[in-house]
Amino acid sequence: MNGPVPILMYHSVARTPNDATRALSVAPEAFAEQMALLDDRGFTPVDTVRLAAAWRSGAPLPARPVLITFDDGYEGVHRHALPALAKYGFASTLFVSTGWIRGAYDTGGGLDTMLDWDQVRELAGEQVEIGGHSHTHPQLDQIADDALRSELRSCREIIAGELGSLPVSFAYPYGYSSARVRRSVRAAGFAQSLAVGNGLARRRQGPYALQRVTVRRTTGIEEFERLVEGRSIARTFARDRALTKGYAMVRRARQVRRKAIRSRV
Structure with missing residues (x-):
C-alpha cells in the first residue's frame, strides 16, 4: 500500500502535433499500445483523488496502481485518448488550464487545438477526474502573491462553474513550485498537487509534491514498460x-x- 506508484504525465495525444507540442505529444497508436501494456501487465489505473486519499487514510490501493494524467487540456485527449481509456475502463486525471480551454474564458494562450467545455464535461463523465492547472499557465513560483492567488482562484471557480463541483487536485504548470506556491495551492482548497520530478510517487513526498514521469513522443514501448515498472x-x-x-x-x-x-x- 505504501510502495512507490508510477504517475504518468501526458500532454497532447495527436497524429500531427505542431512544433510547440511535438516533443511532449504522443501518437494515438503509441498511446493505445501503452494502455494495452498496462492492461496486459495487470496495472490498475486510479485517479489522483483515490491515491491521495489512500495515502492519507491508510486505505488499501488495488494491485499494481498507476496514475494516468494529462496536462493543459489538448483536444486529442478527447479524440484519441478517451477511446483507449474507455476500452479498458481506465480511470485518469486531466489537469486543465482554464484560460486555454475553448469558450468564454479563453485567453488565447493554448499551444495547439484545445478542448472545449462540452468535451471536458464528457471526459468528466467517463472516469476522468478534472483537476486544476492554473488559469493562464504561468510559472507560479515566478509571480507575485496577488497574481498567484488569482490564478488559483480563477481556475478553481471556473471549473466549478462549468462542471458543478470544485476540483480538489492540482498540477503545477511546468512542474515548478515552492513552499509559497504549495501553501497557496492548499489555501485555495486543493487537497493534493502533482509536480514532475521524473521519479516514482511515494507517500513520503507529501500530498503537494507527488512526482510524475514524463511520457514523450520518443518513448518507445520498451522504455514505457521500464518506466511503469520503475526500472x-x-x-x-x-x-x-x-x-x-x-x-x-x-x-x-x-x-x-x-x-x-x-x-x-
Missing part, C-alpha cells in the same frame, strides 16, 4: 535532470534580479 528511471531522465538544474540556476538568477529591481523602485 532505469534515473538513467532515462539523466539528461533532463541536468538541463533542469541548469535552467533552475537561470530562473533563480532572474528572481534575484527582479527583486533587486523592485527594491530600487
